[in-house]
Amino acid sequence: MNKLLFLCFLLLLPSFSYALQDQVIILDLLYDEGNISLQDSTIKYGFYPDRRFQPQYGYTLQVLAEEEIMYGFVFGEPFKEHREGTNEQGELFGGLHVLNYTLFSLTLPYYDNMTHILIYDPKEVIAANFIFTQENYTTRWLLAAGILLLTVILVIAFLYKKRSR
Amino acid sequence: MRKRGYSLSVIFSSLVGLVILAVIIVSFSGVGELTERQGSVEVQNFKNTLATKILQQSSRQSGSEQHVSLSAPSSAAKLCFFDAEIPFDALRNPEIVGLYGDDLQHNAFLLTDNGFFAYELEKLQVQEEKNPLCIHPIDSRFEFTLHSLEGNTVARANASSEDVSCVSVLENGDPQSKIDLVFLGFGFASSFDFGQQVNRYINNILFEFEPFVSHKDKFNAYRIDDASLDCSVDGFIKCDNHQIKRVASDCPHDQIIVLVSRSALKDFISPVRSSAIGNIMKINTADNPFVFVHEFGHTFGDLADEYVDENYYSETIFDVTAYPNCDSAPCVSWSGTENTSCFEGCSLNRYFRPTKTSIMRSLSSSDYGPVNKEELLKRLLHYE
Incomplete structure (x- = not known):
C-alpha cells in the first residue's frame, strides 16, 4: 500500500513552468562582411518603432509563423555610420563611415508562435534565417511525458510483480 | 522462481531510480522556481x-x-x-x-x-x-x-525614489501616429541636468528649424532617466547598441537620441564626434547644438552630408543615388524645386548639392534648404 502511495506521489510530482509572453523582442545582430548572425535576443514588455516610413532600398526583415508573415519591414544598411566633428571655425568635417564588422540591434513585436525570422539583403537574397522554438516549453512537455510513461511502466511492473507472488 | 523474483526486483528498483532522477532533473528548475517564488x-x-x-x-x-x-x-x-x-x-x-x-x-x-x-x-x-x-x-x-x-x-x-521608466517631455497624441523621440543620457551628474538638456534640444534647437516648427504636433518626446548606458568616449561615442535599444523600448520610440554630457574644456582638449547610425543619434553636448539637427537629417531624412571631406569619403563607397540631396551634374533630381541650383561639392567634390549652404553642410546655417525640407516633409506627412 505504501509503495502504491509512493507511486501515486511520483505521478503527481512532475511540475513544469510555462513561459510568460512578452511584447517586444530585441535582436542583437552582428554584421560581418555581408553576413548577418544573431548574437543575442531580449524579450520584454515595451515598445517598438512604428516604422511608418521605410526606405525603398535596404534589408528586409520578416517574422514568420511557419509560412505566414506576421510582421515585416525594410531597414537601411546597418553598417553605415555618419560621424561628424567641428573644427575651430565651427565647420563640419568627417562623413560616412562604412563598418565591415559591427553589432546592431532591431526591436520588433514578439509573437509567441513565431517560428523563424528571415532577413533579405538589398538584392533580395536571404542574408539570415533565425529559427525560434518554444524550447523550454516543448522540452518540459517531452520530459514530463517521459516521466509519466516511466511511472506507468513502474506501476505495471509493480502490479505484475505483486500478481506473480 | 527466486531468480525471476530477483530480476523483477532489480527492474523495479531501476525504474524507481530512473523516475526519481528524471523528476529531479525536470522539477529542479520548475519546482526550484516555484520555491524561490514563494519567497524567502x-x-x-x-x-x-x-x-x-x-x-x-x-x-x-x-x-x-x-x-x-x-x-x-x-x-x-x-x-x-x-x-x-x-x-x-x-x-x-x-x-x-x-x-x-x-x-x-x-x-x-x-x-x-x-x-x-x-x-x-x-x-x-x-x-x-x-x-x-x-x-x-x-x-x-x-x-x-x-x-x-x-x-x-x-x-x-518621494521625488528621489520614484522610478518612472518613461518620462513624457512632449505628448501630442497616440505614439502609433506620432514621431516618437526618446532621449537617453550618459555622463550627466543628475537627472535634473539631463532633463534640462533634453528640453533645450527639443524646444530651443530642433523646433527652431522648418519643417519641424510647423509640424511640431506630429512629435512626442520622452526621456529615460538613469539609463545606465555602457558607453565609451574616445574620439567618437561608442555604446552598446543592444543595451540602447533595450532601454529605449521602455518608451515609444522611432528615433533614439543619446545625449553624452561633456564640458567645453574637456571637449577642447579631446574632441569627440557626434554620430548617427540607423535610428540612433549620439550627440556630444559640448558640440555646437545644431549638430543634433544635422544628425537628425541623417536618421530621419536619410540626407547626405553636403560638406566635402575627400580624405574621409575617399575610403568609403558612396552611392549618390541613395540620397535626395546629392546628385551628379546637371542635378536633375531637384530641377523642379525652386531656389535650387547645382553647387559643386556634396560629400565628395565630384557630386553636387542644391543650395550654397544648409545645415547638412555647415552648422552656421539655420536652414535645411528647400530640397531637404521637401524630403523631410514627405516623411512628416506619414504621421498625423
Whole structure:
C-alpha cells in the first residue's frame, strides 16, 4: 500500500513552468562582411518603432509563423555610420563611415508562435534565417511525458510483480 | 522462481531510480522556481510589514500622513503599486502594465532577482495620475509616504525614489501616429541636468528649424532617466547598441537620441564626434547644438552630408543615388524645386548639392534648404 502511495506521489510530482509572453523582442545582430548572425535576443514588455516610413532600398526583415508573415519591414544598411566633428571655425568635417564588422540591434513585436525570422539583403537574397522554438516549453512537455510513461511502466511492473507472488 | 523474483526486483528498483532522477532533473528548475517564488523569509517579512503599515494608516484620521522607511529585501530592485481597475499610464512602467494589466486581484508588486512577487494589500489605494507608482530602494530602504483617505491608504513616492521608466517631455497624441523621440543620457551628474538638456534640444534647437516648427504636433518626446548606458568616449561615442535599444523600448520610440554630457574644456582638449547610425543619434553636448539637427537629417531624412571631406569619403563607397540631396551634374533630381541650383561639392567634390549652404553642410546655417525640407516633409506627412 505504501509503495502504491509512493507511486501515486511520483505521478503527481512532475511540475513544469510555462513561459510568460512578452511584447517586444530585441535582436542583437552582428554584421560581418555581408553576413548577418544573431548574437543575442531580449524579450520584454515595451515598445517598438512604428516604422511608418521605410526606405525603398535596404534589408528586409520578416517574422514568420511557419509560412505566414506576421510582421515585416525594410531597414537601411546597418553598417553605415555618419560621424561628424567641428573644427575651430565651427565647420563640419568627417562623413560616412562604412563598418565591415559591427553589432546592431532591431526591436520588433514578439509573437509567441513565431517560428523563424528571415532577413533579405538589398538584392533580395536571404542574408539570415533565425529559427525560434518554444524550447523550454516543448522540452518540459517531452520530459514530463517521459516521466509519466516511466511511472506507468513502474506501476505495471509493480502490479505484475505483486500478481506473480 | 527466486531468480525471476530477483530480476523483477532489480527492474523495479531501476525504474524507481530512473523516475526519481528524471523528476529531479525536470522539477529542479520548475519546482526550484516555484520555491524561490514563494519567497524567502525576508520577502515575506517585507510583505507583512508593508501590509501592516497600510492597514494602520487607513485607520487614522483622513488627511494624516506618515513617512515610511522599510528595509528592502536584499534582492529587491523595485516596489510598485498598481491598480488595473482604474486608468493607468503604461509609460510609467511598461513591464508592470504588460504583466499585470489584467490582474484585478493584486495591487502591490515587489521586483527581486527572482521576478515579481504580487501582493493583494487591503485598504491600499493608488492615485490615478500615478498609476502604476514604482519606487526603487535607496541604501537598502524603500522610502515613501502613506496618506489616509477616507478609510483607505494612498501611497506616494518621494521625488528621489520614484522610478518612472518613461518620462513624457512632449505628448501630442497616440505614439502609433506620432514621431516618437526618446532621449537617453550618459555622463550627466543628475537627472535634473539631463532633463534640462533634453528640453533645450527639443524646444530651443530642433523646433527652431522648418519643417519641424510647423509640424511640431506630429512629435512626442520622452526621456529615460538613469539609463545606465555602457558607453565609451574616445574620439567618437561608442555604446552598446543592444543595451540602447533595450532601454529605449521602455518608451515609444522611432528615433533614439543619446545625449553624452561633456564640458567645453574637456571637449577642447579631446574632441569627440557626434554620430548617427540607423535610428540612433549620439550627440556630444559640448558640440555646437545644431549638430543634433544635422544628425537628425541623417536618421530621419536619410540626407547626405553636403560638406566635402575627400580624405574621409575617399575610403568609403558612396552611392549618390541613395540620397535626395546629392546628385551628379546637371542635378536633375531637384530641377523642379525652386531656389535650387547645382553647387559643386556634396560629400565628395565630384557630386553636387542644391543650395550654397544648409545645415547638412555647415552648422552656421539655420536652414535645411528647400530640397531637404521637401524630403523631410514627405516623411512628416506619414504621421498625423
